Amino acid sequence: MFQTFTAATRPEDGLPRLAALRRELVRDGLDGFLIPRADRHQGEYVADCDARLAWLTGFTGSAGFCAALRDRAGVFIDGRYRVQVKAQVSPDVFTPVPWPETKLADWLQDALPHGGIIGFDAWLHTADEIGKLRAGLEHTKITLIATENLVDRIWADRPAPPQGKITAYPVELAGKTSAEKRADCAARLTKADQRAAVLTLPDSIAWLLNIRGTDLPSLPVAQAFALLHDDARVTLFTDRAKLAELPLDPQIEVLDWSAFDAALLALSGPVRVDRKTAPYAVSTLLADAGIKLHYADDPCILPKACKTEAEIAATTVAHLRDGAAMVEFLCWLDENAPSGSLTEIDVVRALEGFRRATNALRGISFDTICGTGPHGAIVHYRVTEDTNRQIATGDLLLVDSGGQYIDGTTDITRTVPIGPPSDDHRACFTRVLQGMIAISRARWPLGLAGRDLDALARMPLWQAGQDYDHGTGHGVGVFLSVHEGPQRISRVSDTPLESGMILSNEPGYYREGAFGIRIENLIVVQPAPDLPQGDARKMLSFVTLTYVPIDRRLIDAMVLSAAEREWLNAYHAATFEKISPRVSASARVWLAAATAPI
């Protein structure tokens, strides 16, 4: 199993560890130290050796930070983790702080009215973060200083950094050689009058060099930094042992981590740095050496997001393979759930089993979210032995999961009724489906962003006075991160959608204490086909990647428009056609019924 169900931390460890940290504060003459959740790469997943926040506080969520002072310690967590934090941290030792509602600067000012010195590790925070915090502290007597990492100093049994092997990513799947990608990105640098770019995101580096790694759970990359020079050369910084068996292009020089600082200082500017993702230390090293900085996006992010035809073809195959596993799973679930003997953990295990049975699974895209009844309304619910719940008749069961395959990354949510659903379940599900269909069917003129489409997914819920408090869609990689930028379908996303971008389409509806509904497919932006009476203007549309039945028992067909019903029936017909040759005989029978027209 990739997924585990036991708690990785214990609240009672917090007290002695914080006490040890405070001894270091006193020793260094500091009044506080910041412990972020992030590692040097600011990613969603961190290696065990970088799980400093979890080690110190017990809190294992995917975002947040701790501000440890001599007399108090705040754990700053967002709305998703208000419940989880209470179970994971010792309340006498750490105070949960609602964030971003409470700003760190204000909290520090309140705790240290006469001022003080706060230390931070300049490799774990971005220039943006430190800049904003400095601005917030501008008229106070609180000083921020970059220091050694105090957690690392006291973490006696800290795991060793991961040494996962790096392998080449086949150009047949990538669609472009690394040399082509490097030439493209280098040309962007030249055009912007930049001599080099600092790359600190492992998935940017994996994409650029056509490599994959095994350093992290759920994300097939290697921890590394790199410099991309304007002549398309790359200097890669990592543990060289990881690359032992991999022949790299002579244009790619591999150095150990320890050579990174000196290599930065040997650059001549302007050097491109992404202030939203690169460590603050990168900016200060360059600036202190008088090397000119250009703050701009990591140059790999946009070209990585616009998938090649080969990548789209590859992930299409991955989605059919994953879809077949999902169909086996849903068939199994329909047979076994009504007995009342299954738990959420049983379901998670079974689903991973069906994906493993493809013999192609490299990992899961993220820990499966499997919530029955009221757990379905907890958007980021992750079942443990402690929370595990029996799946009972009358429940809606929400399952959000994905697989990592060499040819693609999947992410799918289906919501299934256990026994006959209520009219209320069906009414809410049908609205969510209408929103999901509206996005699936959308066509729009070139230049619009996810923000411009977001309302289409919500309108059917809005009409009923309902909504959901998360975005409609996030970018997705190809055998890379299940959450990648810059594109999103969200009211905060101004990035124009471009051909080749993969997105999730996942409206939902959550009634606290009762049930949750989400329906999620992955879709890819493509030029829209010309239409007979259409304008001359260029338009884009979505092509669906995910083919798995949407539960017909939860659909009120009378509410659907003719166009919506037509989309659904065509989607189900395509699902049967594409998936039925790939599943067992019994699942094929189930699939035929599950995809019958309504």
Place this chain on the structure above:
Amino acid sequence: MFQTFTAATRPEDGLPRLAALRRELVRDGLDGFLIPRADRHQGEYVADCDARLAWLTGFTGSAGFCAALRDRAGVFIDGRYRVQVKAQVSPDVFTPVPWPETKLADWLQDALPHGGIIGFDAWLHTADEIGKLRAGLEHTKITLIATENLVDRIWADRPAPPQGKITAYPVELAGKTSAEKRADCAARLTKADQRAAVLTLPDSIAWLLNIRGTDLPSLPVAQAFALLHDDARVTLFTDRAKLAELPLDPQIEVLDWSAFDAALLALSGPVRVDRKTAPYAVSTLLADAGIKLHYADDPCILPKACKTEAEIAATTVAHLRDGAAMVEFLCWLDENAPSGSLTEIDVVRALEGFRRATNALRGISFDTICGTGPHGAIVHYRVTEDTNRQIATGDLLLVDSGGQYIDGTTDITRTVPIGPPSDDHRACFTRVLQGMIAISRARWPLGLAGRDLDALARMPLWQAGQDYDHGTGHGVGVFLSVHEGPQRISRVSDTPLESGMILSNEPGYYREGAFGIRIENLIVVQPAPDLPQGDARKMLSFVTLTYVPIDRRLIDAMVLSAAEREWLNAYHAATFEKISPRVSASARVWLAAATAPI
């Protein structure tokens, strides 16, 4: 008639006037002079004495400017006016320049590669405009200097400034006294640490002081400037004769225009100035005197946009009155258009006649856009004797018009088939209608902007590969401007929609050389009623103000969803109920048929 159909300018006047202007350039040692369309108030409508651009060049469009140099003169016009400018300016004298595609700074640089001095009237340009132009000229040898207005110097028979009487606006209609409004706005100044605000927009001043004027066509305001002090006092600058019969609150001091500069210089800062609308001269006068400036929006704009209950009640009545006139007109049109003897001008005259017959018409909101057949596809078409077209069987006739009444400003577009429409007409019209219904029915959570809703209006057209190149809606005043901010339904509008804001809802579709379709109602933002299974979140929705039938002959009912059909039938039933008591017997018969369910 408020509307006229003769050309106000002659192309042949351009040559001698430009020659005279060039003599002034030489006399003052200038290489060029800028002639904007705007007056000191940056409004959409200008008085005859301020129509400098039209007087000099012949071009009468509502936006644009001329850059007159010694050897060439560019008339900068946007996409709406590419055809019109060719008919109005002499091509040997003035060169039309596509704008904003060609930037003024680039054009000047091209014309004056060795540099030069360009004069401008600092009262006719905003600080924003001059700032952007200066930035564009930064690395050139071209200098911008504020000078006397050279056009005014040579315009021998320039009309006198308007002296329209100012009257009080009844508080029963406004819903708030001027004292209340002044106190509210003054509190905003105090909160922002500002001692005073400079008001240069006549409709802001009209709103703030509960007055109306008669200086301009289509906009019932008086030309004036004002200072709002943080103690809620106002100093008003205008021609005092206009106010002869009006008793004003002692907190309002009235001075002549000539006192404005000295009053500015007597302020102590910080002074709030709207850099998007206030003359550049205001900023320089204050800055040169060392008075601190705060650039921020005119403080009246947002509260003016959020109508009081009294204003909404008043404009509701105005819309029923105007709706009755529209119904008489549409009934007349149906009787008379099939004969083939009507022209566009006949239709405009008839429509104004029906509005006048209400005995309440104070003016038209704008020159009626009445385009038949291919003219319907010209979005800002305004018929003249030269362009006037016979209305023929097989045409679609698009009529966009509005009335100014003491209790409200209306703006409505209806598209009518002359004889039996084609299937293509019906298909396109039905899509436009679906978008218009989507906006009418929309509910959304607090905080969203027009940008977030715009796609709802376009989606039905997008699905067919079609779109329209204008916004979906603009703000509208109450017996004020038919185009007011800050709210819009548009992909460029980030202003959150708030309760009380009036907007147009006017999707369209235009096929060049063939036909145009637009359907427009006015709608007002209101808190959405609670719904049984709705979330606790606060939501907003639109209430419709305009009740006039939407042509059933152009609707393909089979394409509408159940919800769309329900909206349409309910809208038509309400239209009959509200309007039938207000129209003639024959119009009532027509109305019953026009509002029958489909």
